Structures are given as structure tokens and as C-alpha cells.
Amino acid sequence: MIDINTIRKDFPILERKFNGKRMIYLDSTATSQKPIQMIEAISDYYKKYNANVHRGIYGLSEEATDLYEKSRKNISSFINSRNAESIVFVRNTTEALNLLSYSLGKKLKKGDEIVTTVMEHHSNIVPWQFLQENGIKIKFVDINEDGTLRMEQFSELITKRTKIVSVTHVSNVLGTINDVKYIGKIAHENDSYFIVDGAQSVPHMPVDVNSIDCDFLAFSGHKMLGPMGIGVLYGKKEILDEMDPFMGGGEMINEVHLSGATWAEVPLKFEAGTPNVEGAVGLSAAVDYLKKLGMDNVREHEKELVKYAMDRLENFDDIILYGPRNPEIKGGVIAFNFKNVKNAKIAKALMDEGIMIHPHDVASILDIDAVMVRSGHHCAQPLMERLGVPATSRASFYIYNDRDDIDEFIRALVNVKKVLKL
Amino acid sequence: MTYDIYMDFILEHYKNPSNYGKIENPSTSSKGLNPLCGDELEIYILVEKNTIKDIKFTGKGCAISQASASILTEMVKGKDIDYVKNLKEKDLLDALGIEISPSRLKCALLSYNTLKEAVSKL
Numbered sequence: 001m002i003d004i005n006t007i008r009k010d011f012p013i014l015e016r017k018f019n020g021k022r023m024i025y026l027d028s029t030a031t032s033q034k035p036i037q038m039i040e041a042i043s044d045y046y047k048k049y050n051a052n053v054h055r056g057i058y059g060l061s062e063e064a065t066d067l068y069e070k071s072r073k074n075i076s077s078f079i080n081s082r083n084a085e086s087i088v089f090v091r092n093t094t095e096a097l098n099l100l101s102y103s104l105g106k107k108l109k110k111g112d113e114i115v116t117t118v119m120e121h122h123s124n125i126v127p128w129q130f131l132q133e134n135g136i137k138i139k140f141v142d143i144n145e146d147g148t149l150r151m152e153q154f155s156e157l158i159t160k161r162t163k164i165v166s167v168t169h170v171s172n173v174l175g176t177i178n179d180v181k182y183i184g185k186i187a188h189e190n191d192s193y194f195i196v197d198g199a200q201s202v203p204h205m206p207v208d209v210n211s212i213d214c215d216f217l218a219f220s221g222h223k224m225l226g227p228m229g230i231g232v233l234y235g236k237k238e239i240l241d242e243m244d245p246f247m248g249g250g251e252m253i254n255e256v257h258l259s260g261a262t263w264a265e266v267p268l269k270f271e272a273g274t275p276n277v278e279g280a281v282g283l284s285a286a287v288d289y290l291k292k293l294g295m296d297n298v299r300e301h302e303k304e305l306v307k308y309a310m311d312r313l314e315n316f317d318d319i320i321l322y323g324p325r326n327p328e329i330k331g332g333v334i335a336f337n338f339k340n341v342k343n344a345k346i347a348k349a350l351m352d353e354g355i356m357i358h359p360h361d362v363a364s365i366l367d368i369d370a371v372m373v374r375s376g377h378h379c380a381q382p383l384m385e386r387l388g389v390p391a392t393s394r395a396s397f398y399i400y401n402d403r404d405d406i407d408e409f410i411r412a413l414v415n416v417k418k419v420l421k422l
Numbered sequence: 423m424t425y426d427i428y429m430d431f432i433l434e435h436y437k438n439p440s441n442y443g444k445i446e447n448p449s450t451s452s453k454g455l456n457p458l459c460g461d462e463l464e465i466y467i468l469v470e471k472n473t474i475k476d477i478k479f480t481g482k483g484c485a486i487s488q489a490s491a492s493i494l495t496e497m498v499k500g501k502d503i504d505y506v507k508n509l510k511e512k513d514l515l516d517a518l519g520i521e522i523s524p525s526r527l528k529c530a531l532l533s534y535n536t537l538k539e540a541v542s543k544l
Contacts, residue, residue, distance in 0.1 A: 358482075358483060358484035358485065359484075360461075360483075360484035360485075360486070360526070360529060361428075361484045361485050361486075364427070364484075364526065365428070390461070390462070390482050390483075419428050420428060420433060420485065421430075421433055
């Protein structure tokens with residue numbers, strides 16, 4: 001079980017007060033807060049071990065290299081990858097997906113197709129759109145009314161022309177946990193590469209790349225207690241081996257002559273330039289923290305919170321929730337709006353959209369009570385269009401949140417209509 | 423951050439905006455987007471003898487962006503084009519009369535930037 005009081009003590013930032021009130025951080029889907037163990041691991045690295053990696057002959061450089069590679073192994077075991085060489089350090093999920101768009105994209109020909117979904121974050125749409133100029137077509141699986149994917153469309157849309165299937169594991173808006181194992185099976189039956197965007201799953205639940213049988217998994221360190229600027233691309237080694245590098249420069253080469261160069265082995269082939277060693281060390285410390293809690297416990301904790309929050313929100317007759325109601329298939333994220341009730345005096349424009357209060361105003365008013373939620377399109381504009389709203393508010397939960405946070409959130413939410421005199 | 427930005431004056435403009443709607447065959451128009459939050463605003467202007475004879479806007483957005491569009495269109499309606507060209511961001515912010523945090527400044531100035539864009543096309 002998760003002991004919330006012990007956990008909270010590990011997160012110094014949660015002691016901050018805003019407007020004299022305890023900070024209620026409900027935006028972990030954007031970025032998580034950081035435990036002191038992670039912060040100290042980075043400071044310790046700079047105090048004792050800093051040197052450039054993979055090149056110095058001296059002992060200190062070997063120690064730094066050892067730390068960097070141990071971090072890789074630790075993260076590898078966290079997602080049950082068979083070997084550490086499958087872990088490529090990148091900046092974030094976005095960079096991982098751009099790497100794939102570039103390197104896998106080189107293998108694609110005019111007329112080839114990519115299948116993804118309407119619930120994707122922009123980072124799993126825009127990199128693929130880059131390939132449209134080469135005559136590559138992108139197809140999108142739609143959602144049902146309850147915010148789950150229309151699973152039957154995968155077998156309709158994936159054909160022999162489909163070379164890549166790239167799907168989010170958990171939606172950063174709807175919270176939907178997608179059955180990626182099932183989707184991967186259809187992708188592989190059609191000889192397509194199968195990519196999972198794990199930005200919202202790896203931090204929050206057990207993720208096993210062998211069980212999912214994905215070819216690639218992308219995730220960001222900063223959403224899972226780690227520092228910003230470090231992320232991971234997991235790839236099956238035999239596929240990484242045959243891919244061209246993304247960026248050229250130091251570290252990624254075998255030998256360089258004026259006439260050309262050959263590449264280093266995987267994963268260094270994809271890690272051009274001096275890597276983010278502090279980031280890798282910090283992420284490894286974050287992974288240690290999560291391993292100690294147990295990812296099953298993390299998932300259970302969030303499932304309980306999301307259920308509690310949805311139950312409380314259902315008492316509002318004018319709040320609409322987006323995404324599944326079943327906590328078994330929903331991550332710790334709730335997107336919502338105040339819906340338009342008849343005869344409410346609201347802005348004419350918003351009336352057309354069926355919502356009563358713009359999410360920015362909701363977030364601004366909650367902020368006065370130190371309740372921090374996100375508002376906007378959450379980098380998922382195609383999904384907003386699909387839902388027929390310009391934006392939503394979004395509250396999300398992590399290991400340091402509890403029922404008290406949700407009670408404060410609900411209390412602040414009641415205040416929104418009062419402030420706007422609605 | 424306080425409740426002050428939602429003072430009655432702003433809320434009144436938000437709920438009952440002035441100059442809301444479209445102008446058929448405008449002299450100029452422009453569409454403004456706030457890509458970070460998805461706010462949209464379209465401004466239509468009818469110019470006669472170098473004067474803004476009519477101005478209307480449509481859009482969807484927060485109370486601040488919509489109230490600001492309502493107040494701005496009131497400010498410039500009937501004025502000559504040079505008045506609009508010389509208008510500064512501060513003039514609109516002063517007219518709003520509320521303290522705007524950096525994250526909401528984009529909302530408050532969406533109408534201003536859209537108006538400037540429309541006028542530059544004349």
C-alpha cells in the first residue's frame with residue numbers, strides 16, 4: 001500500500017504555500033513533482049562523479065560511464081526489457097517519436113500507410129505528418145462515446161500497406177487505458193512496426209515491453225519523478241540494429257574519415273554528442289523510488305483516487321466528464337467542463353460549444369485556492385475537435401495526492417460559478 | 423492572483439458582449455488564434471471615409487479574451503484608422519482595469535493583435 005504521509009515528506013515542493021494555502025498539485029500529467037532522493041542523486045553525481053562518459057581513460061570518467069550505464073540497466077529492468085542496449089536515452093517522448101519518424105520514415109515508400117488514433121498527443125501525430133510529403137498516408141482510429149478506442153477499426157484500417165502502427169498506451173486527456181497488446185497483435189500480423197507512446201503509462205502502472213510485445217516504447221523522465229530533459233526510446237535490438245541514426249556527431253560513430261563514417265553499436269548509434277548523464281542518473285533514482293513503492297501499488301492508489309474523484313464530480317449536475325467512467329480502464333486523469341444548462345447567462349460563443357465556463361477561467365479561479373489544474377487543448381487538438389469542445393479543464397493524480405486533495409479541489413470547484421456570478 | 427480579474431465590469435462584457443456578430447462584406451477582417459489554449463477570435467471591420475463605421479467580432483474563449491474584445495471594439499468604433507494604428511497594448515489593458523497575470527496576457531491581448539492585423543491589411 002501507498003503511505004501518503006511518508007511519501008509527501010519526500011517532496012519538498014509540496015510544502016510551498018500559495019495565497020497562504022497548501023498547494024494542491026493536480027497536474028502530474030504535465031509533469032510530476034520530484035522526490036528529494038532524485039534531487040540528491042543529481043547533486044551527488046555532480047559533487048562526486050562528474051566527467052564526460054565513454055571516452056576518458058582515467059578512473060573518474062570510468063566511474064561516470066559506469067553510473068550512466070547502470071542507469072540504463074535499471075531503467076531496462078523497470079520495463080522488463082531483455083537487454084539494456086534496447087534503451088536509447090533521448091530528451092523526451094517527443095524526441096523519441098521524432099527519431100522513429102526520421103529513421104523508420106527512411107524505410108517507407110510512397111503509398112505506404114501509418115495507423116494511429118484521434119486521441120493522440122500532438123507528439124504522436126505531427127512527426128508522422130512530416131512523412132506526408134513523401135506520399136505516406138496517415139489513418140486515424142476513432143473513439144466511441146465513452147472515450148474508448150473503436151477497436152474494430154484497427155483490423156479495418158491496418159492492411160498490408162500499413163508499415164507503422166503508433167498508439168498511446170494511456171490518453172493524456174481521456175485517461176483511457178488502451179489494450180495495446182491486442183493492437184500490437186494486429187499490427188504484427190500485418191508486418192507493421194508497433195510503437196507505443198508510454199508517456200502516461202510508464203509513470204503510473206506496470207509496463208512490460210515483453211508482454212505487450214511492442215517494437216518501440218517511448219516515455220519521458222520528468223513525468224515519472226525524474227528530471228526534465230531525459231526520456232527513453234525502448235526498441236527491439238534487432239530493429240534498432242538495422243535503423244539509420246537520427247543525429248550525427250561525437251559518440252555515435254565507429255570511425256570517421258573525410259570520405260565518410262561508420263556507426264557505433266546500438267544504443268550509442270542513437271546518442272550523438274555528450275549525453276545527459278545527470279538526467280540518466282536522476283531518472284534511475286526516480287525508477288528506484290517507484291520500484292520501492294511497487295508499480296502495482298501506484299496503479300491501485302491512482303485507481304482509487306480517480307474513482308473517488310469521479311464519484312464526487314458526478315454530484316454536480318452541470319459538470320461533464322470526458323473519457324471512460326470505469327476506473328479499471330482509466331488512468332489518474334479527469335478532463336471535464338461545466339456544461340451549458342438551459343437559460344444560463346453565458347457568453348454567446350460558448351453557448352454554441354455547449355459549455356458554460358471556459359476552462360481557462362476554471363483554472364484561474366481554482367488557482368486562487370492553490371488548486372493547480374491544467375486547462376486548454378492538452379496538445380491534443382484533433383481530440384478536442386472530435387469531442388466538439390475548444391478546450392477542457394484537467395485534473396490528474398499521482399502518488400503524492402490523496403482524498404484530501406480531491407476534497408479541496410471539489411470545494412474550489414463549487415466556488416467557480418460563484419466568482420463568475422453564474 | 424485574486425478574484426479581482428472577475429470584477430463585475432469584466433463579467434458584464436463577457437456575458438453581454440458589445441459588437442458581437444459578423445459583418446457581411448467587411449472592408450477588412452482577421453482571425454486570431456491563441457495556439458496554446460485554443461482561443462479563437464475573428465474581427466470584422468467596415469471602413470468609410472477612413473473611419474471605423476462598424477466593427478464586430480465572433481469567437482470562443484475565456485472571460486478575459488471575450489470581455490477584452492467587447493471593450494476594444496467599443497473603444498475603436500467610430501474612430502479613425504490612425505487612432506487604431508496608434509493604439510498601444512497599454513491602452514487596452516488600462517481600459518480593462520484589472521491586473522493580468524503573464525499567463526493570461528495572451529488572452530487579454532488576443533483581440534488587440536487581431537485588430538492590428540485586420541487594420542494592417544487595409
